[in-house]
Amino acid sequence: MALGDEHLSEQLPRNDLRRAGERPRAPEGAGGIHLSHVTKQFLSGQPPAVNDFTLSIEEGAFMVLVGESGAGKSTVLRLVAGLESPDAGDIFVGGQWVNEVPVGKRGVQVIFQSLALWPHLKVLDEEHLSNISFPLKMRRWSLQRIRERTLDVTRRVGLQETLFDRKPGELSGGEGQRVALARAMVTDSNVYVMDEPLNSLDPIARTKMRSEVRRLHDELGATTLFVTHDIREALALADQIAVMRNGSLVQVGTADTLRNYPADPYVTELLNA
Numbered sequence: 001m002a003l004g005d006e007h008l009s010e011q012l013p014r015n016d017l018r019r020a021g022e023r024p025r026a027p028e029g030a031g032g033i034h035l036s037h038v039t040k041q042f043l044s045g046q047p048p049a050v051n052d053f054t055l056s057i058e059e060g061a062f063m064v065l066v067g068e069s070g071a072g073k074s075t076v077l078r079l080v081a082g083l084e085s086p087d088a089g090d091i092f093v094g095g096q097w098v099n100e101v102p103v104g105k106r107g108v109q110v111i112f113q114s115l116a117l118w119p120h121l122k123v124l125d126e127e128h129l130s131n132i133s134f135p136l137k138m139r140r141w142s143l144q145r146i147r148e149r150t151l152d153v154t155r156r157v158g159l160q161e162t163l164f165d166r167k168p169g170e171l172s173g174g175e176g177q178r179v180a181l182a183r184a185m186v187t188d189s190n191v192y193v194m195d196e197p198l199n200s201l202d203p204i205a206r207t208k209m210r211s212e213v214r215r216l217h218d219e220l221g222a223t224t225l226f227v228t229h230d231i232r233e234a235l236a237l238a239d240q241i242a243v244m245r246n247g248s249l250v251q252v253g254t255a256d257t258l259r260n261y262p263a264d265p266y267v268t269e270l271l272n273a
């Protein structure tokens, strides 16, 4: 902005500032994921799925987003990943403004409930396209580098070598889950958004996998935004819990803060569910 333009910027709506070439800056210390006044409306005449939503996830933090069905949780994740674009507001990842950065180039890894594995590809094949090597093949990594990297991640997620030749349809829910985690981890990205990734598991596998997700997050020093319906899961996993309702943030805080100082009766209701 040219000198002397300051008074002008105060009068301009945000979108005009954009046109004037001003790039939004992340607030001080917002190195993880930061959403600022983000709104997304899918259908005109309907309430927005996400409404003036502001949330900061510190670098290295594990944030769990909870709320009932239709609250807008998946939409928040999709906005962070770049699978949807906001109607208003700013999204920052790693301190960078990413509103205009396409999906796949934001350094955000996404894990869906459906796992979204490629059914026709093997679990792992370093030489050819496979579920785990796919992102590295796309980046044209050398065979040697792919070998080292995939060996490291499959060990970390506890994926047995005997499963490498199988296709996703031949795996159990927990094994498929490990493949999805390994695929998300092979690239160097350290920001993860996970949309109810453990829902397809039975209760025992789910509890086990939950601790592994948290262990991996800690080991990688990742920043994670994790969506669940299950408040016990949220309490077990989260550094902080964000409660969402009707597209808006109701409260964010540690489990203790939410318990002791609920901002709304809905928070107490949710914690006691």
Ligand SMILES: Nc1ncnc2c1ncn2[C@@H]1O[C@H](COP(=O)(O)OP(=O)(O)OP(=O)(O)O)[C@@H](O)[C@H]1O
Pocket (backbone or CB within 6 Å): 042, 043, 048, 049, 067, 068, 069, 070, 071, 072, 073, 074, 075, 076, 229
């Ligand atoms: N592509 C779309 N087109 C139109 N409306 C949509 C679209 N995606 C989501 N919505 C609407 O936006 C609102 C929020 O949806 P979202 O999927 O974010 O909720 P959610 O909190 O993830 O719910 P659930 O817990 O059931 O997964 C819902 O009313 C939904 O119907």
Ligand SMILES: [Mg+2]
Pocket (backbone or CB within 6 Å): 073, 074, 075, 195
């Ligand atoms: Mg959802």
